Structures are given as structure tokens and as C-alpha cells.
Amino acid sequence: xxxYPGLAPGVSFILMDPAAITxxxxxxxxxxxxxxVGVPVYNxxxxxxxxxxxxHGSPLAEALFxxxxxxxxxxxxxxxxxxxxxxxxxxxxxxxxxxxxxxxxALAGPVxxxxxxxxxxxxxxxxxxxxxxxxxLFDEEVNPxxxxxxxxxxxxxxxxxxVMLRMxxxxxxxxxxxxxxxxxxxGMLGQRVPEVKGIMDITDHTxxxxxxxxxxxx
Amino acid sequence: MRTPTSPPxxxxxxxxxxxxxxxxxxxxxTAFVEAARRLGAQLTVASERPSTFEAAQPDGLxxxxxxxxxxxxxxxxxFATEHPIAxxxxxxxxxxxxxxxxxxxxxxxxxxxxxxxxxxxxxxxRMLMSAAGVAVPQFxxxxxxxxxxxxxxxxxxxxxxxxxxxxxxxGVIRANDSAEFVAAHSRLSRILTAPEFAGCGEWxxxxxxxxxxxxxxxxxxxxxxxxxxxxxxLFDKPDPLDGPFFEETIYVTPSRLPDAxxxxxxxxxxxxxxxxxxxxxxxxxxxxxxxxxxxxxxxxxxPIGGRCSAALRFTAGERGRGKGDVSLEEIVIRHALGxxxxxxxxxTDAAGVMMIPVPGAGxxxxxxxxxxxxxxxxxxxxxxxxxxxxxxxxLPEGARYPGFIFARGDSPSVVETxxxxxxxxxxxxxxxxxx
Numbered sequence: 152x153x154x155y156p157g158l159a160p161g162v163s164f165i166l167m168d169p170a171a172i173t174x175x176x177x178x179x180x181x182x183x184x185x186x187x188v189g190v191p192v193y194n195x196x197x198x199x200x201x202x203x204x205x206x207h208g209s210p211l212a213e214a215l216f217x218x219x220x221x222x223x224x225x226x227x228x229x230x231x232x233x234x235x236x237x238x239x240x241x242x243x244x245x246x247x248x249x250x251x252x253x254x255x256x257a258l259a260g261p262v263x264x265x266x267x268x269x270x271x272x273x274x275x276x277x278x279x280x281x282x283x284x285x286x287x288l289f290d291e292e293v294n295p296x297x298x299x300x301x302x303x304x305x306x307x308x309x310x311x312x313x314v315m316l317r318m319x320x321x322x323x324x325x326x327x328x329x330x331x332x333x334x335x336x337x338g339m340l341g342q343r344v345p346e347v348k349g350i351m352d353i354t355d356h357t358x359x360x361x362x363x364x365x366x367x368x369x
Numbered sequence: 370m371r372t373p374t375s376p377p378x379x380x381x382x383x384x385x386x387x388x389x390x391x392x393x394x395x396x397x398x399t400a401f402v403e404a405a406r407r408l409g410a411q412l413t414v415a416s417e418r419p420s421t422f423e424a425a426q427p428d429g430l431x432x433x434x435x436x437x438x439x440x441x442x443x444x445x446x447x448f449a450t451e452h453p454i455a456x457x458x459x460x461x462x463x464x465x466x467x468x469x470x471x472x473x474x475x476x477x478x479x480x481x482x483x484x485x486x487x488x489x490x491x492x493x494x495r496m497l498m499s500a501a502g503v504a505v506p507q508f509x510x511x512x513x514x515x516x517x518x519x520x521x522x523x524x525x526x527x528x529x530x531x532x533x534x535x536x537x538x539x540g541v542i543r544a545n546d547s548a549e550f551v552a553a554h555s556r557l558s559r560i561l562t563a564p565e566f567a568g569c570g571e572w573x574x575x576x577x578x579x580x581x582x583x584x585x586x587x588x589x590x591x592x593x594x595x596x597x598x599x600x601x602x603l604f605d606k607p608d609p610l611d612g613p614f615f616e617e618t619i620y621v622t623p624s625r626l627p628d629a630x631x632x633x634x635x636x637x638x639x640x641x642x643x644x645x646x647x648x649x650x651x652x653x654x655x656x657x658x659x660x661x662x663x664x665x666x667x668x669x670x671x672p673i674g675g676r677c678s679a680a681l682r683f684t685a686g687e688r689g690r691g692k693g694d695v696s697l698e699e700i701v702i703r704h705a706l707g708x709x710x711x712x713x714x715x716x717t718d719a720a721g722v723m724m725i726p727v728p729g730a731g732x733x734x735x736x737x738x739x740x741x742x743x744x745x746x747x748x749x750x751x752x753x754x755x756x757x758x759x760x761x762x763x764l765p766e767g768a769r770y771p772g773f774i775f776a777r778g779d780s781p782s783v784v785e786t787x788x789x790x791x792x793x794x795x796x797x798x799x800x801x802x803x804x
Contacts, residue, residue, distance in 0.1 A: 296421040324756050329399045330391065330414050333406065334429040335422030360757050364393040364418075365769070 169255035176247045179305065180319065182224075184243045186233040188254060193265040197229040197283030201308070211257035211264035218249050225308075228265050229283060276346045282309040284344045289316075293336055297322055300363040304336065312348040314340065324359020328352075385455035385706045386411040388445060388471065390464035392435060393418050396676050396754065397460045397698075404698035410706060413452065415445070417463075428452050435463050438470035438482065445471040456705030459650075462489055462536055465670045468650075478707065480670055484646030488670040491533045491577055494645055501644035504637060504664045508579035513561050517554035520578065521547035527581040529612070530557050533572040537674060540765050543581055543612025553613070560766055582666065584659030586610045587624055589638050589652075590673050590681065590697070592704060592713065596648040598639040599713045601697065602681055603631055604721075607785055614764040619788055620677060621721035621781045630658050637663035645670075651701050672701055676752060676773045680722040684712045721784040723774040725753075727763040728797040733771065734758075735798040742794040747778040747787035751795075761799055771797065 173189035192211065201224070206212030215235060216223050225236035235250060257264035268279060286306050293304050301321030308315045316336070322328055332352055340347045387410045389401055405412040414420075415431040423430040431448055433441040445454070454475055459468035465485050472479025480488075487493040495508045506529070511520055524544075530553045532540040540560045542553035557576060560566075566573040588604040604620035624631055638654045651672040657664045672678060683695040695711050703710055733755050742751045753772035755761065761771060776787040 292425070296425065299421045326395060327391075327393055327398055327416070327420070329402045330416070330420060330430070331422065333402050334412065334414050335420060335426055338422070338426040338429050357753050357756075362756060365756070365759070 169259040172255050172258055174251045174254055176243060176251070178243045179303075181240075181243075182238070183234065183236050183305065184247070184250075186235065186247075186250060186254065188231045188233060188258075190258065191231050192233055192254070192258065193228045193230065193263075195265075195267050197227065197279055197286065198265050198268055199228075199279050199282055200226045208266040209264065210260055210262060211254060214253040214257055215250060218246065218253065221246050221249070227282070227286075229286070276312070278309040278312065281312060281314075281344060281346060282306065285309060285314055285340065285347065288339065288343050293339065296335070297331065300325075301361065302331070302363060307353060309347075312346055313351055314347055314349070315351045315353055318352065318354040318356075321361060321363035322359075323354055324356045324362035324365075326362065326364040328354070328356060328362075384409055384411045385708070386413060386452060387702055387706055388413050388415060388431070388448075388454045388457045389702075390415050390433065390435065390457065390459045390468055390471075392416060392461060392463050395460055396674070397678070400676070400678055400696065400698045401458070401460060401702070404696055404702055407696075408699060408702055408706075408708070410702060413448070413454070415441075433467065435467045438467040441467040442470040442474035446474045449475055456702070456707065458701055458705045459671055461671050461674065462534070462669055465489060469670075472649075478649050478705070480647050480649050484648070485670050487645045488647060488668060489534065490572060491531060491667065492575065494641075494668060495577065495579070497646075498641050498644045498665055498668075501640065503640045503644050504662060506579040506582050506664065506666070508577050510575055511578055513554075513558050513574055513576055517551045518547070520554070521550035524550055524578055525580065526550075527612075529577075529579050529581050530554060531577040531579060532557065532561060533575055533577065535560075536669075537617060537768070538615035538764060539768055540576075541615050542765050543615075549613070556765060581612070582657045582659070582664045583611075584657045584664075585626070586655060586657050586666070587626065587634060588620060588673070589634060589654040589656060591635075591638060591652045591654070592700060593642060593647055593649055593652060594704065594710070596643070598635065598642055598652070600635050600638075601683070601700070601713060602715050603634065605781065616726055616764045617724050618726055619721060619723045619785060620680065621719065621785050621788075622680070622715070623719060623781060625781050626658060630663070634658060634663045637665055638668065641665045641668050650704060651697075672697055675722075675724055675770060676754070677722045677724070679750075679773075679775055680720040680777075682716045682720070684714045684716060718777050719779065719781045719784045720777045721775070721781070721788050723788040723792055724770045725772045725774060725792065725795070727761050727767055727769075727771060729761065729799045729801065730763055731761060731799040731801040732758060733761050733797065734800050736771070737796040737798070738794040742774065742791040745787055745791040745794065747776045747783060748791045749775040749777055751775075751791060761797075 175187045178184040200206045200212045203216040212226050215226050222238040224238050227234040289306050303319040305317045337350050391414050393416050415433040417435045419432040420430045457468050457471045459465040469480045469482045469485035492510050495505050498505045527545045530542045540557050544550040544553045561573045586606045590602040592599045602622045603624040604622045605624045608618045634656050653673050654668040655666040678697040681697045685694040736753050739751050751774050755771040774791050776784045778784045
């Protein structure tokens with residue numbers, strides 16, 4: 152791997168034929184799609200971009216925010232995963248090709264697709280780090296649990312150590328959603344990611360179409 | 370969007386653990402869970418079906434067999450050896466008996482099990498109240514398998530056919546003559562013999578036939594403290610409940626009945642609790658008022674159902690008089706934990722809730738006009754609890770409201786007007802079974 156000036160420790164990249172990079176799109180819903188890339192995109196943990204100005208110096212993020220009509224709202228990159236959140240109504244089938252092309256082009260470039268994140272003062276835990284830990288907890292433990300009731304919990308954001316999440320599937324509109332949230336998820340966060348200060352459910356539970364438990368009279 | 374994160378505790382007491390008996394079919398989850406959090410109580414939620422998080426959070430989640438209170442009490446006793454419980458709260462009819470059994474097993478404050486069982490069964494409560502001189506409709510217990518024509522010939526009209534355990538007027542039908550009785554019996558029989566109630570025991574094989582009591586109906590929300598009834602709220606039900614079905618719609622408090630009538634109603638409810646042997650915790654009673662006085666129609670050892678409790682707010686004490694800072698659920702949990710109680714005095718504003726009537730049988734496709742309904746003056750919230758694709762079933766067979774509308778204002782009349790105006794804005798798109 153050739154050395155490049157300014158390369159941060161722990162950050163690696165490869166020069167390769169863009170066409171050789173495999174990318175699989177896994178839409179989570181109309182707003183959110185996960186792209187599984189055949190090679191590592193960012194090895195420095197997790198980076199999250201919520202606005203174009205945050206993408207400066209990271210060619211992949213810059214390119215994704217610049218896709219015409221996509222209205223990209225957020226990009227989360229970790230390992231070989233790139234999650235894109237959009238406001239556009241364009242389907243993922245249409246945008247996926249442009250996003251795939253942007254990923255291939257950025258990975259084939261001479262500088263890292265994603266720049267290393269700035270150092271955090273000792274003792275502080277930044278929101279990106281919390282996001283990464285919470286995301287892993289959700290992927291590895293929380294979602295396998297709620298999936299048994301047809302549910303899914305999406306991590307939307309971590310701001311000032313407050314976790315914002317959205318419940319979907321059997322959890323959305325479920326009569327026991329608050330028990331899952333407070334007695335289940337919040338309890339696990341308190342044990343595994345104690346730096347989290349709070350939890351906010353932004354689910355529109357009235358829009359749930361298949362709640363696992365439905366309330367009845369009295 | 371709900372925003373609670375880490376609410377401050379309202380007490381300097383060390384955290385006490387409350388065991389909340391929360392059936393999976395309840396509307397009450399959010400109200401009780403948030404109340405426990407506001408009080409800073411440690412919370413264990415017990416349901417009849419396991420949470421997928423129970424293994425990961427064994428101190429916060431528990432599965433209990435509410436249909437067999439003694440088994441529930443044994444399981445709660447085992448749980449309490451590792452996680453001491455300071456109070457137990459039931460949220461509905463199904464859990465009230467289990468609550469009593471658990472309280473006895475753990476040596477906690479609660480109702481006698483026999484009293485909770487009596488309150489659960491409409492025939493038993495009629496028998497006990499009647500024997501104690503409480504004014505109840507004249508009644509008889511009948512077998513659903515009996516010949517309806519024979520029963521109809523010996524019944525006094527108008528009468529009401531009523532299942533022994535179902536809630537919220539489900540299965541309750543008025544009959545004005547023998548032909549209507551036979552038709553009502555057929556309908557009630559279909560409800561009680563549905564697969565939902567198969568194996569439920571004797572209660573689903575019997576029903577009450579009782580006199581129809583004319584007059585306005587009210588709902589009394591109360592708290593029993595050492596046997597003494599504290600009336601928390603008296604709701605008028607301004608829509609006439611004359612049958613043939615008895616769909617609950619609007620509740621408005623304070624009541625517009627004369628003070629003397631309200632006092633008589635409260636006295637009747639207190640006598641009814643004594644007749645049943647209830648001494649502790651919330652009660653919800655339905656009564657009627659006419660020229661013969663107050664009549665006890667039903668009484669349950671639980672707080673008000675549905676999401677209706679959101680209409681109630683209580684003062685935090687002398688300094689908060691008139692303001693509504695405390696929820697009904699906070700009062701119930703405080704009482705169960707033996708914590709200091711607030712003034713048990715409702716806020717000064719009038720308040721009301723509409724349980725949105727089922728607009729018709731069929732599959733709910735959409736609800737329109739929600740924003741317009743919310744913009745009606747004095748409306749606090751419009752909560753559509755039915756989901757798209759849900760089958761809506763009207764009374765007497767139905768068991769779910771499509772949603773709730775809440776209003777608050779200076780007087781009961783303006784609150785009632787606001788609720789009706791908001792409801793008129795809603796448009797339900799229901800696909801009927803025939804289409």
C-alpha cells in the first residue's frame with residue numbers, strides 16, 4: 152500500500168479497478184439504505200456526516216451530498232458499510248446506481264474516501280463514537296430481539312449524548328412499545344453505553360400498520 | 370413525537386420498586402411507565418406474554434399468568450426474593466385479582482382477593498351489593514344455553530342482557546320486548562361462544578338479565594385509602610345511553626349534576642365498595658341518577674380505562690392548587706408504594722374525552738381531518754389508536770376504539786362542544802366487508 156502525505160494513522164485505502172468493487176444495496180425504508188461494499192471504506196471506526204460542510208476532505212461524502220436530486224441528509228460510514236439517508240422521493244433503484252458509482256470512484260482515488268475524524272479530548276466521548284457503539288448494540292443485540300416480534304429499531308442520530316431512534320415493523324404502534332423502549336432498550340443502553348444521557352423515540356406510532364400488540368377496550 | 374428522556378425524581382425517598390401488571394392489550398402502557406419514571410420508582414413490568422427483552426433485563430421485565438392469580442403470586446414472590454417489591458399496581462380488570470393475590474403473598478397493601486374477585490364478576494358484585502342494600506338493578510343469572518323464548522316470556526321489560534366479565538359495554542344489549550330479547554340473546558350467544566372466549570370457564574356460559582335503569586349515567590373515578598373513598602373525578606356522559614347498545618362516547622368533568630346528586634352518587638359508590646370488601650387503590654364506577662336516587666350499575670377495582678385518564682390532572686398540593694401537575698397514574702403508583710399523596714384534588718379547568726365511536730364495520734383504510742380536528746379551539750390532542758388495515762368492529766361485538774379526543778376549558782359545556790366539533794372534522798375511510 153503506497154504511503155501518502157497526510158494519511159492519518161489507522162486509515163487505509165486501496166487503489167484498484169473501480170469495476171472490481173462489489174456493492175450491494177440493502178434499502179431499510181424509503182429514506183434509508185445501507186450499501187455493503189466489497190472492500191473496506193473506512194477503518195477508523197465510524198464517521199457520520201449530517202451536512203455537506205462536514206464532508207469537506209472526505210471525497211465520498213462530498214460526492215454523495217452532491218448527487219443531483221438525491222437530497223442526501225446523512226451519511227454514515229463504518230468498515231465496509233455506507234448508509235445513506237435521503238429526503239428525496241426518488242427510489243433507491245434509481246439513486247443506487249449513482250451512489251454505487253460515487254463509492255467506486257472515491258475508493259479508486261488517490262486520497263482516502265473518508266478522512267480520519269478529528270481527535271477528541273481525553274475523557275470525552277463524542278456523539279460519533281456513541282453513535283458507533285449504539286449502532287453496534289442495536290445491530291447485534293436489540294434488533295435480533297425485537298425481530299422476534301416482527302419489529303425493528305433504527306438509530307437515527309445521537310446528539311449531545313441523547314439517542315434518537317425510530318421503531319418500525321411490529322414495534323410501530325405496538326401497545327407495548329414503551330415497555331420495549333424503557334424497560335428493554337433504555338436498560339441495555341444504560342448497561343452497555345452508560346455515557347448515553349437519554350433516549351428519544353421519534354416514531355409516528357399512529358402510522359404503524361402491523362403492531363405486534365394492539366390495545367383493546369379497558 | 371415523544372420527548373421524555375431522564376425526568377427528574379419528585380421524591381427524596383430511596384427508589385422503591387413497583388410491580389406494574391400490564392396486559393399486552395392495554396392502552397395504559399405509556400401513562401403508567403412514564404408516571405413511574407417521573408416518580409423515580411424502580412419499575413418492573415409484568416405481562417402475560419414474555420417481552421423479547423426479558424432475558425436481557427430480568428429485573429425490569431417479568432411474565433406472569435394473570436388468569437391464575439395464585440400462580441402469578443408464586444412467581445412474584447420468587448422474583449421479589451432478588452428484587453424486593455414495595456407496591457403492586459393493576460391497570461385493568463384482568464390484572465386486579467392477580468394484584469390482590471400478589472399483595473397478599475408479599476405482605477403489601479392491597480384488596481382482599483375475594484373482594485377483587487367479586488368486583489371482577491358482575492353477578493357476584495350484584496349479589497353482594499344487593500344484600501348490602503346498595504341500589505342496583507333487579508337482576509337474574511341465566512345460562513347462555515337456556516331457551517331464549519322461555520327466558521323472554523318471564524322477563525320484565527325493558528331489560529338489559531349483560532355478560533359477566535366483558536368491559537366497555539361489550540355484549541351489553543337492551544331489549545324492550547320478548548322479540549328483542551330473543552334477538553339480543555342470539556347476538557350475545559355468538560359473542561360468548563366465539564373462539565376468543567373458549568375455555569374461559571363458567572363466566573362465559575352465563576349472563577345477567579337486569580332491569581334497564583333510566584336516567585343520566587356518570588362515571589366516578591375514586592381512590593380507596595384504608596377503605597375510605599376519595600372521589601377524584603365525576604364524569605358526566607352527555608350522550609344518552611338508552612340502548613339498544615351502550616357505546617361510551619363523551620366523558621366530561623366536573624359533573625353538571627346538582628351537588629346533592631353528586632353527594633348521593635359518591636355515597637352510593639362508597640357503600641358499594643364496602644359491600645364488595647374493597648379497601649385499597651383505584652376504583653372506577655358507573656352509576657345512574659334518577660328520581661329514585663343513585664343506582665350502582667358497575668364497579669371495578671381499577672382506574673379508568675382506555676386512554677381516558679389523560680383527561681385527568683391533579684394538583685400537586687397546596688402550592689399547586691388549581692394547576693394540573695399530577696397524573697392519575699402517579700397517584701395510583703404513589704398510593705401503591707405508600708408514598709405521600711398529593712391533594713387528590715382535580716385541577717380547576719373542566720376536561721373531557723371522547724372515545725371516538727366506531728364509524729362502521731370494516732377495514733380502516735385512512736383517517737382524514739386529524740389536523741383540522743386538532744385546530745378546534747380547546748382541543749388538546751387527537752389520538753388515533755387504530756392502525757390502517759385494522760378491522761373495526763362496532764358494538765356490541767367490538768372491543769377497540771378508533772381513538773380518543775381530549776379537550777380542556779373553562780366549563781363542561783364548552784369542553785363538550787369542542788369535542789363534538791373536533792369529532793365532526795374526522796373522516797374515516799372504512800372498507801366495508803361487502804366491498
